[in-house]
Amino acid sequence: MSESGTSGRIVPVILCGGSGTRLWPRSRAARPKPFLPLVGERTLFEQALDRCDDPALFAAPLVVAGEAHLPHIAAQAGEGVRIAIEPAGRNTAPAIALAAALLGDDDIMLVCPSDHHITDTAAFRAAAEAAARLASEDRMVAFGIAATRPETGYGYIKRGEAIEGGFAVDRFVEKPDRARAEAFLADGGYDWNGGIFAFRAGAFLAELASHRPAMAQAVSVAVRGGAWDGRCFRPEPASWEALEGESVDYAVMEKTALAAVVPADFGWSDIGNWQALQAARESDSDGNHTSGPAELVDCRNVMTDSDGPRVSVIGLDNVIVVVDGDEVLVTSADGAQQVGTLSGARNQ
Amino acid sequence: MSESGTSGRIVPVILCGGSGTRLWPRSRAARPKPFLPLVGERTLFEQALDRCDDPALFAAPLVVAGEAHLPHIAAQAGEGVRIAIEPAGRNTAPAIALAAALLGDDDIMLVCPSDHHITDTAAFRAAAEAAARLASEDRMVAFGIAATRPETGYGYIKRGEAIEGGFAVDRFVEKPDRARAEAFLADGGYDWNGGIFAFRAGAFLAELASHRPAMAQAVSVAVRGGAWDGRCFRPEPASWEALEGESVDYAVMEKTALAAVVPADFGWSDIGNWQALQAARESDSDGNHTSGPAELVDCRNVMTDSDGPRVSVIGLDNVIVVVDGDEVLVTSADGAQQVGTLSGARNQ
Numbered sequence: 001m002s003e004s005g006t007s008g009r010i011v012p013v014i015l016c017g018g019s020g021t022r023l024w025p026r027s028r029a030a031r032p033k034p035f036l037p038l039v040g041e042r043t044l045f046e047q048a049l050d051r052c053d054d055p056a057l058f059a060a061p062l063v064v065a066g067e068a069h070l071p072h073i074a075a076q077a078g079e080g081v082r083i084a085i086e087p088a089g090r091n092t093a094p095a096i097a098l099a100a101a102l103l104g105d106d107d108i109m110l111v112c113p114s115d116h117h118i119t120d121t122a123a124f125r126a127a128a129e130a131a132a133r134l135a136s137e138d139r140m141v142a143f144g145i146a147a148t149r150p151e152t153g154y155g156y157i158k159r160g161e162a163i164e165g166g167f168a169v170d171r172f173v174e175k176p177d178r179a180r181a182e183a184f185l186a187d188g189g190y191d192w193n194g195g196i197f198a199f200r201a202g203a204f205l206a207e208l209a210s211h212r213p214a215m216a217q218a219v220s221v222a223v224r225g226g227a228w229d230g231r232c233f234r235p236e237p238a239s240w241e242a243l244e245g246e247s248v249d250y251a252v253m254e255k256t257a258l259a260a261v262v263p264a265d266f267g268w269s270d271i272g273n274w275q276a277l278q279a280a281r282e283s284d285s286d287g288n289h290t291s292g293p294a295e296l297v298d299c300r301n302v303m304t305d306s307d308g309p310r311v312s313v314i315g316l317d318n319v320i321v322v323v324d325g326d327e328v329l330v331t332s333a334d335g336a337q338q339v340g341t342l343s344g345a346r347n348q
Numbered sequence: 349m350s351e352s353g354t355s356g357r358i359v360p361v362i363l364c365g366g367s368g369t370r371l372w373p374r375s376r377a378a379r380p381k382p383f384l385p386l387v388g389e390r391t392l393f394e395q396a397l398d399r400c401d402d403p404a405l406f407a408a409p410l411v412v413a414g415e416a417h418l419p420h421i422a423a424q425a426g427e428g429v430r431i432a433i434e435p436a437g438r439n440t441a442p443a444i445a446l447a448a449a450l451l452g453d454d455d456i457m458l459v460c461p462s463d464h465h466i467t468d469t470a471a472f473r474a475a476a477e478a479a480a481r482l483a484s485e486d487r488m489v490a491f492g493i494a495a496t497r498p499e500t501g502y503g504y505i506k507r508g509e510a511i512e513g514g515f516a517v518d519r520f521v522e523k524p525d526r527a528r529a530e531a532f533l534a535d536g537g538y539d540w541n542g543g544i545f546a547f548r549a550g551a552f553l554a555e556l557a558s559h560r561p562a563m564a565q566a567v568s569v570a571v572r573g574g575a576w577d578g579r580c581f582r583p584e585p586a587s588w589e590a591l592e593g594e595s596v597d598y599a600v601m602e603k604t605a606l607a608a609v610v611p612a613d614f615g616w617s618d619i620g621n622w623q624a625l626q627a628a629r630e631s632d633s634d635g636n637h638t639s640g641p642a643e644l645v646d647c648r649n650v651m652t653d654s655d656g657p658r659v660s661v662i663g664l665d666n667v668i669v670v671v672d673g674d675e676v677l678v679t680s681a682d683g684a685q686q687v688g689t690l691s692g693a694r695n696q
Contacts, residue, residue, distance in 0.1 A: 331663060
């Protein structure tokens with residue numbers, strides 16, 4: 001695809017992975033999280049495309065997704081969007097390698113999850129430009145999301161020395177326990193790892209080959225054995241399926257000597273559960289938010305979200321109610337972390 | 349109906365009134381509370397009939413109901429049950445007078461709401477026998493439910509001097525505020541007025557004529573102008589509709605010098621709201637109860653009741669979730685008192 005004419009512009013690589021079980025029952029296997037209008041009228045996937053809809057800065061996006069996502073992508077993405085289809089989910093390192101192999105070596109990839117929410121598009125684009133400059137110098141660039149609470153659900157990035165446009169990475173830290181998360185927040189030198197990255201395609205493949213040679217080789221074989229069909233590329237399935245899945249954090253970012261982090265303060269949320277979604281939505285003066293028919297009496301910080309039935313709530317604080325077809329979820333805000341463990345979420 | 353052969357047996361008079369808005373959305377205008385299986389497999393109305401299904405003690409019941417109740421009664425009551433149909437709801441005094449006018453003067457009526465729950469049928473029948481003996485002496489007999497909490501939603505009966513089979517009534521007390529209710533409970537001499545009564549039919553009509561002569565006269569006219577149609581009696585509508593509605597408590601019990609109270613300790617509940625229903629249902633060791641598909645995680649004293657959709661609840665205490673068609677209710681146990689004020693409950 002180097003001949004496709006990215007002209008030095010950034011190529012958005014939008015990853016559609018993950019099962020989104022923590023937003024069950026709205027998010028379901030047949031209706032995954034990225035393709036739902038969870039915040040505002042546009043779906044998270046559409047918003048991810050919208051953020052990169054600036055021809056002066058971004059080339060046409062490349063989406064990496066599963067076959068099951070294709071109808072959603074066809075319905076929500078414009079004609080110019082190409083799609084690399086994973087024969088099976090193998091986590092982010094192979095997904096990014098697949099995209100990199102389809103691009104020109106000198107293309108700058110901006111790897112974005114398809115299911116996050118960002119409020120400040122201008123700040124996002126400014127960070128993308130800064131990250132692209134570092135990536136063009138062969139840095140493996142992570143986005144360091146300004147930490148605002150002692151979150152135990154994210155990995156952290158410890159900033160190292162300042163470099164032009166960002167920082168070197170001192171180290172990546174896996175999801176901490178509460179005490180460590182609080183220490184990170186107090187320290188001030190730690191950012192959240194939001195899963196957004198920038199790479200020069202050739203540099204990423206070289207680092208992957210250095211740290212995960214088998215994976216790099218397998219992706220290369222799968223891509224050579226694959227084919228375009230219209231705007232969809234399908235790698236050779238057997239080689240792909242033989243791949244060992246691994247996150248880009250483990251496979252590359254924690255190993256490379258080239259890691260850099262660009263500070264990112266653009267109203268990011270991974271909408272990782274119903275509580276995060278509640279925080280991302282506008283609420284009234286009592287902290288309540290309703291989507292769909294609802295009546296709230298003596299409620300504080302209650303969110304209702306119904307696809308049809310009216311939800312009437314009386315006398316509750318910090319409760320989330322979701323109605324979706326044949327499923328009703330009622331959870332405390334804290335309990336939202338456990339939604340993925342419900343049998344309804346597991347047995348979709 | 350004196351010729352119908354009650355042979356000294358008690359005639360159960362089952363009153364089907366009230367809108368039951370506090371059990372919305374399960375109870376609705378088209379599906380009133382008495383005709384729902386709220387506790388166990390049988391409806392409250394069926395249970396009211398079952399309690400009196402002892403031919404040695406009880407004659408065939410007479411039901412007083414609105415026209416709209418007829419299909420439910422036809423579906424749930426046996427052939428032998430006769431039905432007096434109120435052309436319009438006029439509260440309990442006219443309803444009881446209507447039944448009394450259809451019975452023989454010497455018939456002993458046992459007036460029972462159709463939407464209460466009683467766990468101990470044997471104790472109920474024993475109390476009914478005691479009440480019937482007092483009624484045969486022309487006492488106006490109330491049932492004094494043993495008070496177990498400082499309830500502000502019920503009227504109270506202050507017991508007077510002991511008489512054979514019960515007590516004279518010192519006075520009836522309207523619904524008290526919390527402080528008075530606590531004082532009544534501490535005093536020990538106060539029972540709840542459960543809306544269950546026993547009268548000799550002729551004695552009741554005589555007392556009504558004494559204290560509410562216009563009402564007694566109007567009911568008499570409406571009954572003389574009415575007619576039986578199969579097992580249904582319909583009074584003459586115009587006279588009935590001109591009646592001023594009033595409760596039997598105001599019209600007779602608080603006025604009469606003949607009031608008596610029979611102690612009643614038979615596991616009574618008026619199932620007056622969802623919290624009362626929760627208390628009447630069996631719960632597990634965490635205090636939880638589920639009706640319909642449900643999964644509870646980290647919950648205490650949670651009740652779910654669904655007509656179809658699965659209800660998944662996480663991390664909540666003292667919460668009630670009801671799913672009924674196009675309505676979902678989520679309330680704190682305390683908030684259950686306010687269900688009747690919801691727009692869904694008001695605009696049925």
